[in-house]
Amino acid sequence: MGTPLAAGACELVLTEHRSGILLSRLPLNPTLPAFDVAFTHSVLGTPVLDRYVWRPGPQGWRAHLVEERFEGEGYGLPTAAASGERLERHGPGWRLLLDRVVDPLVVLPLPAQAMRVVLPDQREFLLGQLSQKSIEMRAENCPLP
Secondary structure (H helix, E strand, O other): OOOOOOOOOOEEEEEEOOOOOEEEEEEOOOOOOEEEEEEEOOOOOOEEEEEEEEEEEOOEEEEEEEEEEEOOOOOOOOOOOOOOOEEEEEOOEEEEEEEEEEOOEEEOOOHHHOOEEEOOOOOEEEHHHOOOOOEEEEEEOOOOO
């Protein structure tokens, strides 16, 4: 499923969370490693998009949730912005702008959610085809700014 890359390329590495089994390696922009996780809300059936950027720090590269787009209200969706965040209307729904470290970044690709990684070039990778177990995502081999 992953794109073959030369050793040392900036990549999004997907592994099964508990076993560490390699599932895929996807190319990331070495200048600004970023990607989206898109899925269908399990209760509302509406689209949700979480945007992540990877930033280096003392503990290595860490995922930062910087934007969440969604339609509907309730069932785990934000209803107000926390301190330092901004919630605004966006098309038929909402957009929450934030900067929250998510470490480790682990998702469970439930079949009904059609959870997928969306790269900046709009290529999509359905996570449920990789594993039915929790998937950990991490950035590797990205150059420091």
